[in-house]
Amino acid sequence: MSEQLQLRRGTAAQIAAFTGAQGEVVVDTTNNRLVLQDGATAGGYAAAKLSEVVANTRTSIADASYAATATDRTIAYVALTAARAVALPAASAYPTGTRLLVVDESGACSSSATLTLNANGSDRINGAASFVIASPYGCAAIESNGANAWTIVDQFAPGSLTTIAQGPFGASFQCGVLETLVTLSGASTTAPTPIPANCIVTAVGARTVTAVTGAPSFQVGVSGNAGLFGSGLNVAAGSINFGLIGPNPYYSATPLIVTATSGAFTGGAVRLSIHYLSMGPSTW
Structure with a gap:
């Protein structure tokens, strides 16, 4: 006869108030996840579900504006005939330190057919409400601070400007x-x-x-x-x-x-x- 193993379990609220024995594993029935206990920390340490694990997912977009999600990692435009916008998720909802890449794979991006990244609500991208990609095969990689801002960590635009000097508040000579x-x-x-x-x-x-x-x-x-x-x-x-x-x-x-x-x-x-x-x- 097969054996059945049943772990202690409870809602997220119950788990948050629970301190289990060191090495004990309990089940969070609200979020359907395992939680490891260390014998000292109330709530323990929740294990990530597969859907929460950072993956190099690629979303292909053909000539349309797009609302990015917290699970997007690469947003690739494979066709572009007019200016399009990418609405970013709230910075607070995106995994901290994880890179989101927006790239023109079509080669059709230009000063008239731009890709504009728009921050959510009062969030900012390098201190601004939006960031524009305006060159063929251009791209921008951004990361969230987990609260209210995105930082551009990498960008590429063939023929783009090279900064010669820059002030502490973003003023530049290029x-x-x-x-x-x-x-x-x-x-x-x-x-x-x-x-x-x-x-x-x-x-x-x-x-x-x-x-x-x-x-x-x-x-x-x-x-x-x-x-x-x-x-x-x-x-x-x-x-x-x-x-x-x-x-x-x-x-x-x-x-x-x-x-x-x-x-x-x-x-x-x-x-x-x-x-x-x-x-x-x-x-x-």
Whole structure:
């Protein structure tokens, strides 16, 4: 005949007031878990259930906003066509010190199709109510203090800003490079990636990736100054131009335009590189 082992048991409230013998195990019937006693501590030490064990779970999201849960560990966007938001759980509900990663796996994240992490209620992310990922294949890893705040412990954004100096309250001096491929057609073509708002540009470089046809040469600039970053540029594949200028401030996002010096483009591609400085004010 089989034997049956039955342990002492009680509700969570009863267990919290109970001090068992050292090495004794009792059953919490409220939470359906085992609790180890040490002979001295009221309530003992509860064993974690499988659902509470930290696991490298991955949640795949296709082009939609998402409400993160306390069991999420990686939130991966596999498709993105517009700005989407990730609503974070309360910091107090997320396992302390456990990393939550939000990543763009689609490569479609951009300044217009962003991923915004929104803190719950009065919680903060590095002192702010939200954090934005705005670069292809960008990501951010955050951890909770178990109370009311998240800290960014890692982030990656190809072409993102590099901090040169930072103040104790988040003010920063940063530099960055953005690259954008422009497939040419017509009399002029606007680059997919603009000059960022609130920055100082020092250069916009150009490389002819695919030989340009339909025009003898081209120029790179902005509206009202078509050759600001170079004119009469070579159409042969492999040609480059550094596009250096005196430091020039831009207070709003400004499109870059590649213009044929005469005629109209019938083909070709140019990769532009935006070299810029950013001065961020204090974040709290």
